[in-house]
Amino acid sequence: MLLAWTWMRASYQYPLSAAMMTVASFVVNALDIAAIWVIFAHVERLGGFSLPEVMLLYGTAGLSFGLADLLFGNVDRLSGHIRSGSFDTVLIRPVSPFVQVAVDRFSVQRFGRVLQAAVVLALAVPQLDLTASRAWMVPVMIVCGFAIFVSVFTLGAALQFLLTDAPEVANAFTYGGNQLTQYPLSIYGGELVRGVTFVLPLAFVNWQPALFVLDRDDPLGLPHWLRFASPLAALLLGLVAAAAWRAGIRRYRSTGS
């Protein structure tokens, strides 16, 4: 916590730049939703889902991802630490390396994404007339989605122990996962959806639980109980990610002198 605070202070040494970065972060994320707005200027439904329904998916995915990114998104800098040798320094301190890498150069700008997703979600929910018997799933899915994205970030970081020169591979899964879950999975091909259901369980970030919230049939006809399986998926992925991270540390080969 204190490390994070110190980084915030350091970044405000240049207030103009920090302000512009926060604006940029707001705008970047506003552009995502602008794209959805442009799409719905042309169609009533996308993949069988209305604008408020897509906004629910967008908002929950954005909130889960945004929180994970805010707190742990920095772990994608691991390869940089490994190449520069500063990961050695991290390892000689009595705090979990994962936490240390996550808070290093912590930046509040990422909060822009969380806020923007929260606004979208707040706009979407009143338009959907949800009953309490279904709406309770919304906070559950945000928490589970958060846990899943944290695991994905961790897996991406663990991958960087292997692919130190190619950290961008992890982006395909982290940022790619966010892009994927912003839209109803019904627009994607069947194989892709099965892949993100049973292999890398991104479908449990919001899609499966949202089918319950919106009381919709699964376009692929997957079993009904899957829509309650988000906590299980989050737990399993979390265990895999933790094991991968530990394996990565043991495999770590310090560079140079």
Place this chain on the structure above:
Amino acid sequence: MIEVERAGRSFTHRRKAGVLRRERHVVHAVRDLTFSVAPGEFVGYLGPNGAGKSTTIKMLTGILTPTTGRVRVAGLDPSRRRTALARRIGVVFGQRTTLWWDLPLRDSFELVRHLYNVDQGDFRRRLAELEELLDLGSFLHIPVRQLSLGQRMRGDLAAALLHAPSVLVLDEPTIGLDVVSKAALRAFLRELNAERGTTVLLTTHDLGDVERLCSRVMVIDHGRLSFDGTLGDLRATAPEESSIEDVVARLYTGGG
């Protein structure tokens, strides 16, 4: 305090040996290393470039897991109990700072205090002591990136000692320092070892460090210890040589 038993560390490299074929190529940075260091000893750890000094240090501090053998520092297995060990040892890399580049030295110390959970009272007392001994007062408020090398090294050393470790591991601490900074650093280390009984292991290429500080010298070559004894024993390996540099040079080139 430090026990190393038949420890070894090898690295596997893959290199191209054709269009698709990759050859596996094993490098033994350290092979079959055995030694132990008793509490309160001040040991100089020498060896030519690439002999395995840094690899040893990294195994002792838990950064690298040994591929063979056993390592114990302060009673702990470094790679398994890395975080517990971190509270008992202090580490300084001469070529790399563990301080925060953009922060004033004082803030870096404050972060270290939180990282290591040092009690506020102990922290104040030790910082005051270190401030005096290492003469930090004049640059505590300056960001680390603006410090001179000598100042930075003193800052790094203070940061490594704030949690009062019982073992101090120094990897080339005097590299690049001018004669005055070197002398100050040596005086401080000697006192630390004599007064507090802190165990010190130091690697260096500067034999002045060894002559003035170390009660014992170990030399590593090709991943194995080639010498272990007192400074006097070291000189005795080549009595006809007058300077310690020449004695060590003979040892490195295999003449000793």
Place this chain on the structure above:
Amino acid sequence: MPPRETVFQLYLRIALYGFRKHSTYRAAALAGAFTNTVFGILRAYVLIALWEARPGLGGYDVVDAVTFCFLSQAAIGPMQMFGGSLDLARRVRSGDVAIDLMRPASLQLWSLADDLGRAFYLLLVRSVPPTLIGAALFGLTAPQTVWRWPEFGASFALGLLTSFGWRYLIALSACWIDDDRGVQALSGVLMSFFSGMILPLTIFPGWLGAVAQATPWAAMVQVPVDVYLGTRGLWEALAFQGAWAAALLALGALATAGARRKVVIQGG
């Protein structure tokens, strides 16, 4: 002033070194190709869903839309569509730019040659594979005539020049702004949204579409892809891109002169 051939050879050599320098980051380029492919596939599905609901939207059919998606993904590497900065920005921040400005060669042409070398390498490694994978998975529009290839090539090259002209200005801005990361981030937003990277500009509604189509960022992705698809007049397209490229490069020359004056007077 050295003879013309030597000057040309110098910049050719710089371009060659730029190419070679980047070829040492092959793993990173391949990782970029992988990520571009994944995002290409995800974006393609969104566009397919949209065009299936509204065939013919923006003057494209569904295959054109998917083609648009993969060609715009292909532009990311060479044109650095997310605002990836020139190496120059780092040299400005560290003050090393003073050394560059003292060289008896134009800083702007030097950077351009280096950047074109980089772009050409990334074109091969980061642009071609995702496009081929897209073609294999979804089927892309083939050019209507053989002449389309050189036309697209010319338009893409002008897009590269425009992209360089823009990024050069952003990099030099660090001479006047303490910390240019904010400018970089904002530049990334503008480049990605108004170039057609997120959605084709032809489907932007009303005034937003009109504004977007007139920007230099449109000259980087939207216009070259339209030339490829044959949905825009060739000469009009090239004239538009040429005008923006010339304007940005001229501004860049002015900024270079300003930077040199600043370094000479204030010593960095």
